Amino acid sequence: MDKILEQALLYDFYGELLTAHQKEIYEQFVLDDLSLGEIAADAGISRQGVHDIVKRCAKSLEEYERKLHLVEKFLAVKEQVSRIDGVLKEWEEKKEDPEEIIQRIRKLSATIIEEL
Incomplete structure (x- = not known):
């Protein structure tokens, strides 16, 4: 399965388990296809901070799927x-x-x- 589609499905099923800030950043990166720099400028954080949030979110969503198998x-x-x-x-x-x-x-x- 395409990685973007997989991440979108995981987000659809488990996105509500993320914090509001995590959801906003993750949506902008995965669903809106914004760059790390664009998101960082909008959120007032560093590109590295955005990268870390996106990676943590992806790992959390994958862990939820590993445990619950909803997707x-x-x-x-x-x-x-x-x-x-x-x-x-x-x-x-x-x-x-x-x-x-x-x-x-x-x-x-x-x-x-x-x-x-």
């Missing part, structure tokens, strides 16, 4: 839902036996429930 579960469920959609598209195109489709969807939904 991992979200991506797994998203994949299973995509598979359900694929099964339904196949059925629309081929008009397979409805019982077979129902069984396949039930199997995929059971997998989703296990992930949760």
Whole structure:
């Protein structure tokens, strides 16, 4: 997964666990794509200070994911839902036996429930 996308997902799930100051700096760096210098000038701190905050935030978010696995579960469920959609598209195109489709969807939904 792209590092920026990964960091954005981690922030979406765990960003509220950061302080307001950390959130502001991290959002500007990761989501707004501002440079360390731009953020430092805006926040009134050094580039090194911004760098340290961003690194600490990234490490904290990764640690939360390591313990809670919310992003991992979200991506797994998203994949299973995509598979359900694929099964339904196949059925629309081929008009397979409805019982077979129902069984396949039930199997995929059971997998989703296990992930949760």
